[in-house]
Amino acid sequence: MPVFNRNQAARIKKRTWFFLDAVVEVEPGHFHRAGFGRFLLPHPPVVNWLLRRGLARDAYKKLCSEHEMGHLQALPFEALYSVILVLVMIHNETNDVIGWLWVVASSFAAWEILAEIHTIRHVQSGYQCLYRDISLIPRSIFWGIALFLVLGGWVYVFRHTFIQ
Numbered sequence: 001m002p003v004f005n006r007n008q009a010a011r012i013k014k015r016t017w018f019f020l021d022a023v024v025e026v027e028p029g030h031f032h033r034a035g036f037g038r039f040l041l042p043h044p045p046v047v048n049w050l051l052r053r054g055l056a057r058d059a060y061k062k063l064c065s066e067h068e069m070g071h072l073q074a075l076p077f078e079a080l081y082s083v084i085l086v087l088v089m090i091h092n093e094t095n096d097v098i099g100w101l102w103v104v105a106s107s108f109a110a111w112e113i114l115a116e117i118h119t120i121r122h123v124q125s126g127y128q129c130l131y132r133d134i135s136l137i138p139r140s141i142f143w144g145i146a147l148f149l150v151l152g153g154w155v156y157v158f159r160h161t162f163i164q
Contacts, residue, residue, distance in 0.1 A: 010061040022072040026064040034068040047112050054134040070118025082107040089157040106153020109146040
């Protein structure tokens with residue numbers, strides 16, 4: 001894990017397990033950028049904003065950087081998850097606008113869960129230690145909403161199976 005300069009954006013380059021060069025840039029209060037090689041997508045740090053509330057700046061950068069790297073490491077699993085959910089939806093003839101919205105929401109939520117699991121597993125200084133004096137409420141909100149969306153997507157695509 002790199003050492004973060006307090007006044008600069010955190011930038012990490014790491015080879016993924018599937019052999020692509022991943023790049024992550026995180027600066028508190030600004031859009032994050034993540035991608036492969038020179039192709040970096042800027043995006044708002046919505047989930048990190050919620051999960052990292054109350055952390056010191058260095059801890060914020062450290063956890064956000066690892067979370068963003070988690071997205072890139074989990075990309076093949078996320079793609080597989082989304083394809084399976086879409087195929088089940090089409091097979092069960094639940095192919096409607098609401099179904100597509102559930103699939104998208106469920107897929108994004110699953111990706112966020114995978115990224116945070118990656119963060120928990122890869123933070124060397126101890127994830128729990130960084131949150132020792134921080135409220136559990138924002139993390140509980142994240143996990144509650146994410147799990148609701150993941151399960152809700154599956155319930156929606158299988159709703160005809162359950163209701164005959």
